[in-house]
Amino acid sequence: MELGLVGLGKMGGNMRERIRRAGHTVIGFDRNPDLADVHSLEELVGKLSGPRVVWVMVPAGAPTQSTVDELAELLEPGDVVVDGGNSRWTDDERHAEELAAKGIGFVDCGVSGGVWGLENGYALMYGGDAENVAKVQPVFDALRPEGKFGSVHAGKVGAGHFAKMVHNGIEYAMMQAYAEGWELLEKVDSVTDVREVFRSWQEGTVIRSWLLDLAVNALDEDEHLDRLKGFAQDSGEGRWTVEAAIDNAVPLPAITASLFARFASRQEDSPQMKMIAALRNQFGGHAVETK
Helix, strand or coil, rough: CCEEECCCCCHHHHHHHHHHCCCCCEEEEECCCCCCCCCHHHHHHCCCCCCCCCEEECCCHHHHHHHHHHHHHHHCCCEEEEEEECCCCHHHHHHHHHCCCCCCEEEEEEECCHHHHHCCCCCEECCCCHHHHHHHHHHHHHHHCCCCCCCCEECCCCHHHHHHHHHHHHHHHHHHHHHHHHHHHCCCCCCCHHHHHHHHHCCCCCCCCCCHHHHHHHHCCCCCCCCCCCCCCCHHHHHHHHHHHHHHCCHHHHHHHHHHHHHHHCCCCHHHHHHHHHHHHHHCCCCCCCC
């Protein structure tokens, strides 16, 4: 089939290559002309035969909104827009409604796989009407990993990105657990080879995972992570997961704590800990450190 792909960064560029390897035609557009096959969205749409499928892989928020708005003026009834970025599920509902007014279908798709997806395949979670999903199915089949799993029609519009959001929330908590265990092992004198302890967990343990494999890769490159600064950004999906938990009265203590741990990583001198130190000094005479 033919596919228009908007956004050819690390993820989008590799996805274009994987889809082409499966024998499909991909016409890509990116603001960077060195990456693009065409020079505009208008040219991209003009090169596709109907019913058209255009997959959007641009940052969430304003960039996605402006792309969807422009496609709404270029596409025709029966065409389908797929948002494969990290949009919030509530944005999907609005985009679907806006496009439906013009007879254009909409599918949201959460994509996981990162830089490894080109060779290993991408885990896909998508939402939308069965009719629209069917028009995109050959591309889903090209992108997904080999085997029984790795792809799911999660439900109606918004379900794909909601599922991917929860996936990322779980990812936050799993990474935090590995990080805390690593720090404790590094701290004690009795453990002399933390990297090999992590490596030993890769087989036969209940905590083995791809994330653990990646942790070992990182330790092989920098055994004590001396070259890294202890600063972790968040993409926004961890925040959305916690907000959704509050809206639905679902307790998420581990995921919430992992998100707050990332916030703490951005403070060189924690204001909160200043107050803790001051209070300990006030009620117990505990020593404080001054600048």
